[in-house]
Amino acid sequence: MQLVASVRELRPLTEWSPIQDDGQQKPSRTTFGFVTNDYCAYFGQAAVGKWELTTKMVNDCLKRVPDDDIYPRAPAHITVASIATDSSSGLFVKGPKLSRYDELEGTGIASELLLHEAETLERLAHHKQHPNIIRYHGCIVERDRIVGIVLDRHPVTLQQRFTGDTENLSPDDAGMFDKDLCIKKIKSAVEHIHSLGLAHNDLNPSNIMLNQGEPIIIDFGSCQPFGKALVSAGTPGWVDVDCCTTSALRNDEVALDRIRTWLREGTFESAM
Template structure:
């Protein structure tokens, strides 16, 4: 386990590994195995300045000194979009009580200069703006975008504390799984009625509130039908690599979600009997 004082470093931006925005390993596929390529780490300070660094080591190996020496400031224009005129501004006075979704910075090293990171952020905001006008109770609520230095540094969403998987593991007997699946299906049908496919349905993207109400979050892969996907699908929840946004992607995922939920309940019931 990494320690904050592993190398005695007290200088630099990062004082704790827990304060990093991301810490990600990347692998190279080779015949019969995957080989570690490199590690990337990102950090965002109190003024929403973003930093990126990389190293040729595994997650367990970096020191705070290495991280701080490697981090370099990311130019705002590389990751933050200029807000369109009709962008909803988040009416928030503090960072408490909501989730601030920022651009995914872990791939910045290979995407810098391509304008892909700000495009992904803006595409998701456009979907959320449409859903704000056409809401559904089982889709995450968008509070608006957060603007700083003339650019969108992220957007605010309602915060939820646990995934559907965590809820089912905690107390499956008291959870209305059938009702939850119906809510998920209803949300997906609503997206389809707006000409959108979700394209990344899996338990990690389904949250449960304190009243056991299910909500689909993370619309980063949600796009109009037929649009080419920059990213979409999660291994184990798709049957092939997803190239375009299609209804069929969601239908396949929904079947897998139903089977997964039934399996979760069945395995717990079997444990209870034993």
């Protein structure tokens, strides 16, 4: 059965390139996923780089992912999204992580992480919406399971804004940028999260979107109450990963300080 007509339909599409003995990176495999219109998920991998993939190779490798593995049962209290989610709607549907499904297969961890993020966003939504936190619209529920989280769509991250990836920048985001004001607004959003007894635990420039110059914090997969053990830790370099095993206010303080330094001095090394 041919599921996909083109490699371009694959989401995610991840090339893994470990460092060889000679210090060079060489693609060892590519993992890929595909989700049908009715949210049936497929995963595959091939021992080639992503540019070597063919449509036949992809279709031969794709295997159905059991719902139990990636889609949690929808709790009765969860908000069900009842709005259009096509590409023109300004909305984004976040599904379970499939890029490393080969490592998570059979564990149910992907399902647990999706449910946790939905529950966290539900909790944040029950309080006054902070302008610098991603807006949550509820979950898509199919077969009595959460198959996606509906969020506002923003095309550019803070990381992209300051590393030259300007293709999708709006005029407001591409123009003059007040870095101090940006940090002030990020800090305000983080303090709001802390006021609810939660730490984000994965603040970094790729988890901050831009919306006409406004920073918007996203990705609440690691957000947990203070003191709770973390299943997924922060991003290396932006937190002290060795210490980031427990949800803590300090995780966000360290990350915020490094983002501030990175914005002012312009290099990842200076932030460290």
